[in-house]
Amino acid sequence: MKRIGILTSGGDAPGMNAAVRAVTLKALHEGIEVYGINYGYAGLVAGDIFQLDKDTVLDIIQRGGTFLYSARYPEFAQESAQLAGIKQLEKFGIEALVVIGGDGSYHGGLRLTEHGYNAIGLPGTIDNDIPYTDFTIGFDTAVNTALDAIDKIRDTAASHERTFIVEVMGRNAGDIALWAGVAGGAEEIIIPEKKFDIAQVAAHINTDRQAGRKHSVVILAEGVMHAPEFAEELSKFGDFHVRSTVLGHVQRGGAPSARDRVLASKMGAYAVELLMQGKGGLAVGIENNELTYHKMDDLFDSKHKADMSLYDLNSDLSH
Ligand code: ADP
Numbered sequence: 005m006k007r008i009g010i011l012t013s014g015g016d017a018p019g020m021n022a023a024v025r026a027v028t029l030k031a032l033h034e035g036i037e038v039y040g041i042n043y044g045y046a047g048l049v050a051g052d053i054f055q056l057d058k059d060t061v062l063d064i065i066q067r068g069g070t071f072l073y074s075a076r077y078p079e080f081a082q083e084s085a086q087l088a089g090i091k092q093l094e095k096f097g098i099e100a101l102v103v104i105g106g107d108g109s110y111h112g113g114l115r116l117t118e119h120g121y122n123a124i125g126l127p128g129t130i131d132n133d134i135p136y137t138d139f140t141i142g143f144d145t146a147v148n149t150a151l152d153a154i155d156k157i158r159d160t161a162a163s164h165e166r167t168f169i170v171e172v173m174g175r176n177a178g179d180i181a182l183w184a185g186v187a188g189g190a191e192e193i194i195i196p197e198k199k200f201d202i203a204q205v206a207a208h209i210n211t212d213r214q215a216g217r218k219h220s221v222v223i224l225a226e227g228v229m230h231a232p233e234f235a236e237e238l239s240k241f242g243d244f245h246v247r248s249t250v251l252g253h254v255q256r257g258g259a260p261s262a263r264d265r266v267l268a269s270k271m272g273a274y275a276v277e278l279l280m281q282g283k284g285g286l287a288v289g290i291e292n293n294e295l296t297y298h299k300m301d302d303l304f305d306s307k308h309k310a311d312m313s314l315y316d317l318n319s320d321l322s323h
Contacts, residue, residue: 006037007096007099008098008279009093009101010024010102011044011072013074014044014109015131016256018068019128019141019265020070020142022064023102023272024040025065025269026269027272027275028058029061030276032057032058039053039055040055040056041101042072042073044075044076044109045075048093049092066260086115089116090119090121098121100121100123101113103124104125105125107134109125110125114285117285117300122285123285124286125287126268127141127271130255131143131180133179134289134303135307136291136306137288138290138292142260144263144264146173147183150170150172151188154221158188158189161247166244166245166246167209167244167246168222169224169247171234171249173225173251174226174227175225176227178195178196178227178315181193186317186318189221190222190322191220192205192222192322193222194224195225195227196228197310202237205222206244231248231249232250267290270290270295274295285300287303
């Protein structure tokens with residue numbers, strides 16, 4: 005194998021650059037050339053491809069976002085687009101690829117593998133919602149960003165004896181809410197994986213208030229409902245001085261945490277090793293602190309499970 009390509013696709017996540025750097029440096033170390041593909045599969049089809057060398061990736065490990073850009077390109081589900089992408093791979097002499105993204109990006113990678121161009125997937129998403137990995141690249145940074153905001157919100161909540169509903173990202177997965185909630189000492193965590201009863205949330209806040217704890221922070225995953233709506237519902241049960249805050253895209257940005265940089269570096273180097281072994285159609289994960297891989301096909305058939313022990317722990321600590 006003489007030349008590989010790398011692209012980032014789907015939602016961006018802090019640590020994607022660290023992964024691109026690791027893939028590039030590991031491949032160069034092994035005598036393999038690396039080409040960066042801008043704008044995910046859209047750039048592949050358009051031939052927006054350039055050579056990466058040591059200098060190109062010199063100062064990207066600490067940068068958030070992805071310097072290869074990301075784009076949504078649903079057309080890549082069609083075979084005609086895949087064949088157009090393969091033409092570009094042939095033109096640039098790229099024999100195999102590393103794809104950093106989520107589930108959708110893996111589908112694209114699997115199609116390329118089926119066409120004879122091995123692709124290895126790395127899980128890049130802040131949501132942590134990919135099966136067969138305990139952590140995704142970007143999750144730790146997003147949790148820390150959310151936590152920083154929650155700590156600040158608690159200061160003002162305490163000063164004014166308010167109840168704050170803080171909406172964090174997580175459409176299908178409650179991982180950010182669970183981790184930021186436990187770390188931020190949340191009074192309640194509301195996630196898609198667990199049914200909730202707003203009357204019980206109100207009763208909890210009431211009990212706390214009667215015991216002299218006059219402010220509360222509720223962490224709400226966006227997949228359940230939006231914070232202003234939750235605040236309105238809660239206010240029907242009493243005057244809790246409710247305010248809502250939507251953290252939004254701030255959670256997607258920022259310099260990656262040490263954990264994310266290390267995870268991305270380990271996974272990036274591992275992806276190159278797998279390609280050198282002639283493997284493709286695989287997704288890399290980290291399970292019990294060991295690097296693992298699973299068939300992309302197997303991932304599509306399974307669902308990520310949030311660590312619900314965190315939910316139970318928080319219930320015990322906050323009641
Ligand atoms: P994520 O990778 O974060 O799940 P998307 O679902 O938006 O994000 O997918 C990213 C990109 O992967 C899409 O814009 C598209 O180019 C490609 N993709 C998604 N689904 C498929 C599919 N079924 N077949 C081929 N390519 C796909």
